[in-house]
Amino acid sequence: MVTLQLTRVSARYGRRAILEDITTPSFQGGQVVALLGPNAAGKSTLFRRILGLIKGDGNVAINGTSAERPVAYMPQDTGAKAVLTVYESVLLARMQGRSLKVQPEDLAQVDRALEELNITSLGERDIGDLSGGQRQLVSAAQALVQEPEILMLDEPTSALDLNRQINLLTVLRRLADERQMLILVALHDLGHALRFTDASMVLENGRLIACGPTAEVITPELLRQVYKVAARIEPCSKGRPQLIVEEAV
């Protein structure tokens, strides 16, 4: 099973240190891990550091995989490539690092990714003509179709309506449960984190200030300290923890 562990990881842009001394437990396939923290805490930078797009001290250990490219990444900004249709762009993402010849299995995987995200009907549209939320789902499909062992998504629900937010997170949860993928997802919605993730990492000013089971990490104290809100967490009538925000402090 695939595992990911960070040991004393840091990252800098130029001379400016962004991430410092980040050490995590060994995360493994089957887990959905939330990456939390306020704006500019360093979440996107941590993804880029794990991918090797930026350098720094410390060690990013990915083990238990024989795949050449075990990690797929859905970045925060979903730039429009107007010359491609949705279907072509998802197929292109699938073919990166594979043989150049498209096999029936590749087309089947593109169909499956589009179906899972309910965007089959967009297949022949030009990407440049899509709405922000539609583009975000296409970007998610581009990551899913690679069938990675580790999938990292940077705020994948930020442009989606409620139905599509829940659908995408349900798909991610199922990929972890059924295909033993390890999923790292940056989220601003802590209610989604409470509902869909097993563990959470909380970044503040480039440091990991909390890491563990999500229900233990998201506390009123953390919300006050890191997110600067007064909030309660109470079970709903079905017993699920709900976040109730009183005010910004």
Ligand SMILES: Nc1ncnc2c1ncn2[C@@H]1O[C@H](COP(=O)(O)OP(=O)(O)OP(=O)(O)O)[C@@H](O)[C@H]1O
């Ligand atoms: N290419 C870059 N060059 C220099 N500084 C950068 C660069 N990208 C990000 N930063 C800085 O690094 C810090 C962390 O940014 P990052 O994008 O990782 O935060 P984030 O937690 O993902 O924020 P958000 O929730 O707003 O998306 C910020 O202070 C940002 O200004």
